[in-house]
Amino acid sequence: MKIVVTIVGQDRVGIIAMVSNILASYNVNILNINQNILEGFFNMVMIADMTQATISLKDLQQILREKGEAISLDIKVQHEGIFQIMHRI
Template identity: 50%
Template sequence: MRAVITVIGKDKVGIISGVSNILAESNVNILDITQTILQDVFTMIMLVDISHCNIPFHDLSDKLESKGVEIGLKIQIQHEDIFNSMHRI
């Protein structure tokens, strides 16, 4: 099972580390990642494998959102099928 994580906010040191540490602790594998900085706005999209996640999905979502609040970013995770449905053209 896969999910999509989006991260948006002001660029600062430690963003990728903060997100990837939570994923590693939760046994979530990063399958693909893209990130860019538009002037000083950081954007990142990650495709992750949550099939071996060791905590419930909503707990993972809460941890990521809390990390976002802590470092001043918007971090969201969605199941891949929901993400695709919402972004279908």
């Protein structure tokens, strides 16, 4: 199963490292990263594969949401199909 991870917030050192380390610790494979920084505003979309993951999507969503809130970032994790349907409009 593929997932889409989106991160929005003020830019700071270590955002990608934090998310990448969490994903790696649960054997989630990063397939693609696209990021933009404009006037200190960070926006990233990451595509990852959970085929070999050792965590459920629900638990991963909670962990990343809580880690993001702790440093004032909005981090969302969605199943790729849900993401595509929501952004079809």
